[in-house]
Amino acid sequence: SQQGEEDPQALSIQEGENATMNCSYKTSINNLQWYRQNSGRGLVHLILIRSNEREKHSGRLRVTLDTSKKSSSLLITASRAADTASYFCATDGGYQKVTFGIGTKLQVIP
């Protein structure tokens, strides 16, 4: 079963704009991670936020976590065409057992 649900399922923006995607989950977690998947390729880890953290930054990425609402958001600032990919949230409930959501498909138009 897939715990995380990303919203929206698809997003199309112009290059230079910001992209925001959300993830909601159902049970308590140790951490939440975001991964990127380019078409036909494996997943690449982007960022991890622990359950006791509220916000984290990495380059053009900003992740927030609200454990009371069981939700997270991923913001990509100043998007580039190369950011076109599917983005997945993954929740870790312990023992490094990770459950992936269904993903948000992002298209950045040059």
Added chain:
Amino acid sequence: EAGVAQSPRYKIIEKRQSVAFWCNPISGHATLYWYQQILGQGPKLLIQFQNNGVVDDSQLPKDRFSAERLKGVDSTLKIQPAKLEDSAVYLCASSTTETQYFGPGTRLLVL
């Protein structure tokens, strides 16, 4: 540092045939995962190994799927017999901490 290697990259078989996938994790990574990713969906965990022991195989269809990790390094995933609904990308990942490193996947088409 070499990444996670998987082979083959593509495989086409007919239903009821058998197929095997191979994964070589990053050196030193104790945890190895096999995921099934159906088109348009997120990866679904099939089995998780810690060294050569199984941590979680609750979503592995054990009547047709099997996996092993000999000597706690390489792993193979087998499907026998294959069904049409097994068409998917099979991803292998390895980790030492919470971050998983994924291989390129094997795309399976069952006709």
